[in-house]
Amino acid sequence: MESNKYDVIVLGGGAAGLTAGIYLSRAKIKTLILNEGMVGGQIVLTHEIANYPGVENISGYQLASTMKKQAISFGCDIKQNIQISDLDLSGEIKKVIISNGEQYTAKAIIIATGGRSRELAVEGEDTFKGRGISYCATCDGDFYTDKDIIVVGGGNSALEEAVALTTYVRSLRIVHQFDHFQGFAHAIEAAKNNPKISFILNSKIEAFEGNEKVQKVTIRNLNDNTSQKMAIDGVFILIGYKPNSEKFTNHIDINPYGEIPTDSKMATNVKGVFAAGDVREKRIRQIATAVNDGAIAAIHAIEYIQS
Amino acid sequence: MTNLEHVITTSQYQEIIENNENVMICCGRMGPMCVPVYDAMEELTEESKNIKFVDMLFDIPDAHVIRNAPECAGFMGLPFTMYYKNGKVVKATSSIQSKEQVQAILNEVF
Ligand SMILES: Cc1cc2nc3c(=O)[nH]c(=O)nc-3n(C[C@H](O)[C@H](O)[C@H](O)COP(=O)(O)OP(=O)(O)OC[C@H]3O[C@@H](n4cnc5c(N)ncnc54)[C@H](O)[C@@H]3O)c2cc1C
Numbered sequence: 001m002e003s004n005k006y007d008v009i010v011l012g013g014g015a016a017g018l019t020a021g022i023y024l025s026r027a028k029i030k031t032l033i034l035n036e037g038m039v040g041g042q043i044v045l046t047h048e049i050a051n052y053p054g055v056e057n058i059s060g061y062q063l064a065s066t067m068k069k070q071a072i073s074f075g076c077d078i079k080q081n082i083q084i085s086d087l088d089l090s091g092e093i094k095k096v097i098i099s100n101g102e103q104y105t106a107k108a109i110i111i112a113t114g115g116r117s118r119e120l121a122v123e124g125e126d127t128f129k130g131r132g133i134s135y136c137a138t139c140d141g142d143f144y145t146d147k148d149i150i151v152v153g154g155g156n157s158a159l160e161e162a163v164a165l166t167t168y169v170r171s172l173r174i175v176h177q178f179d180h181f182q183g184f185a186h187a188i189e190a191a192k193n194n195p196k197i198s199f200i201l202n203s204k205i206e207a208f209e210g211n212e213k214v215q216k217v218t219i220r221n222l223n224d225n226t227s228q229k230m231a232i233d234g235v236f237i238l239i240g241y242k243p244n245s246e247k248f249t250n251h252i253d254i255n256p257y258g259e260i261p262t263d264s265k266m267a268t269n270v271k272g273v274f275a276a277g278d279v280r281e282k283r284i285r286q287i288a289t290a291v292n293d294g295a296i297a298a299i300h301a302i303e304y305i306q307s
Numbered sequence: 308m309t310n311l312e313h314v315i316t317t318s319q320y321q322e323i324i325e326n327n328e329n330v331m332i333c334c335g336r337m338g339p340m341c342v343p344v345y346d347a348m349e350e351l352t353e354e355s356k357n358i359k360f361v362d363m364l365f366d367i368p369d370a371h372v373i374r375n376a377p378e379c380a381g382f383m384g385l386p387f388t389m390y391y392k393n394g395k396v397v398k399a400t401s402s403i404q405s406k407e408q409v410q411a412i413l414n415e416v417f
Contacts, residue, residue, distance in 0.1 A: 037405055038343045045339040061342050081350060081406040130384030130401030139340045140402075143383040212381030234383060 006032045006077075008301050009096055009106040012244070013078060014041025015287045016277025017112035018067040019294030020301075025074035027302055032104060033071065034096060035080045040064025041114045042241075042278070043287060047138045052287050063287075089251045089273050108272045108301040111248060111260060112294060115241035115278040115285070120152065124208030125237075132214030132234045137161035140236075146170045147233035150217065152205060154178060158238040159187040165236065166196040175200045175219060208235070243279045255281055266297035267304075274301050308337075309345040311352070314363040317372050324391045327359040329417040331409075334363040334373040335386025340403040344386055347406035351413070358417060390416050 008024050010017045013035035024031040038044060046060035055063065072078060083099040089109060096104045117135045119125060125133060134140040137151075141164065149169050151162040154176035160183075162174055174191065179201045181188045191197050200219060206227065207218040217235060220227040243258040253269040255261055259281035266274045276293035278285045314320050314332065324330050333348060335341030348360040363370050365385060373379060376396065379387050384402030390412060391397065397416040404412075 038346045044342055047339060059337075060339065061337065081347065083407070131381045132383050134384050134402070136338075136340050136384075139336075139338045140384050213383060 004102065004104045006030045006104060006106040007305055008032075008108045008110060008298075009034060009094065009104055010110045010112055011084065011096070012036075012041065012112035012114055012277070012279070013039035013068070013080065014112060014114045014277060015043055015064075015067065015290035016114070016279075016294035016297075017041070017110070018064070018071050019291045020110050020112060020276060020298040021071035021076040021078070022067070022074060023295050023298035024302065025071060025076035027298075028075075029302055029305070031075075032077045032079070032106070034082055034084065034098065034104070035078070036083055036113075037081060039068050039078060039080045043067075045136070049287065084247055087247065087251055089248075089270055092272070094272060107305040108274065110266075110294075110297045110301055111245075111252075111268070111273065111275040111279060112277045112290075112297070113244040113247070113279045114290075115243045117237070118239045118242045120205055120237055120239070122206055122208070124210075124214070128208050128210060128214040131212065132210060132232075133208065134234065134236050135238070137165050137236055137238070140234075141165050141168045144169050144234050148231075149173075149234040149236065150175050150205075150230075150232055151236045151238060152176070153238040153240070154181040154183065155238070155240055156183040156187050157240075159183040159191045161236060161238055162197060163187075163190050163194055166194050169196065172197050173200050174198075175203055175205060177204050177222065178202065205235070241278065241285070245279055257281075264296075265300040266293055267300060272301075272304055309362050310349050311345060311360055311362045314361050315367065315369065317369045320363070320369070320372055323359060323361060324394045327391075328393055329358040329413075330391040331358060331360050331388065331413070332363055332373065332391070333361075333386050333388045334370055335365050338385060340384065341386040344388060344404055344409070347404070347409050350406060351409065355413060358413060392416060 007030045010033045013033045021033045043060040043064045085099045086097040088095040094109045145168045148171045202222045209216040245258045260275040261281045274297040276297040277290040352360045378399035382401035388400045
């Protein structure tokens, strides 16, 4: 079918994928963005963005909607809430099949599938999601007014969200697997100076228990290998992000952390396949860097298909 | 705001669940965990004509019908999403759900 033939298919419609879509479509390259879930990606998970240049303060939802509108205005096709069921990235013409059986082809592919919240993957976590286990402090903080809670994690988001949660909670323990934190000095300082916050270091959560909602956690001390059960009203899990690269394991090189290595043109080891945004091997994962990658990948994809 | 019909009062809520065989109500805020559910519902409105999809703001006083519903006891994550068949609650979920997860519930309960 002619309508399923594209010049470039972008897999993922977050900041990186939408930027690629904008650059490609504006250059009159026939482009399709295929997105599992809702277009916008992690931006939609952000209440307020204050560090995207040129925009003073904006909700993530608004920024994502504007990027989407821009891409569509230049003629980019977008399909969201799809599942990719099969891929062939090896030949000159790349193929993507989605779960309803539709097949799309393109001369180049940009992988911009980003990342997702890391889960602890321990007993009880699935059962108590939304029932005392949360991954979003800004969304669910007020349910824990005057409660005793745990924040799991030791990076910037865990430390900053922990401090923000002290507006509501009675007490907050930060459980972290190491004896030091990975956050910025000011974030560590703010958490240490907060009278409601205490620390359980060198420890990890092994299980959640409860009835209607979570009531107890099992915490193992990694130094002496002892474990204790602790009564708790809620747990926020803020342990970072995992690249969405599983679908590409048998198609391109992926490093041991699940990230896709690229060169400075955002090209992967497979000809005609580019990667952009958080799914890529890099240190700084921000909207500005995702947008940067998306633009670079789009321009080099254009050069590739026109060469 | 979403493009869904908004429920504002308890009488409107009663009217909707009594006069429609299959109803899904998402009760939340315009936050990160809620927006993807509204978005899935907007698409499903087109695809599943036998189901009435509506939303309700979590913080309006009349939303107590959902906030305090027995099926939501223990819920501590937005949004609270309820599914009704012939006026009776057949399923309730707390926190974010993908379109695929919502679709699986619709297939199961309606
Ligand atoms: C809570 C939170 C707050 C943040 N705050 C800020 C901030 O204030 N400022 C800032 O600059 N950065 C912030 N970030 C980081 C920033 O949001 C990300 O670095 C950036 O949005 C990444 O964009 P991306 O396009 O690479 O990936 P993503 O946003 O993850 O988008 C990837 C898209 O691909 C889709 N997808 C996944 N798998 C597949 C597949 N197999 N096929 C097709 N589609 C797929 C996903 O559904 C998603 O829509 C924040 C992140 C989070 C989680």
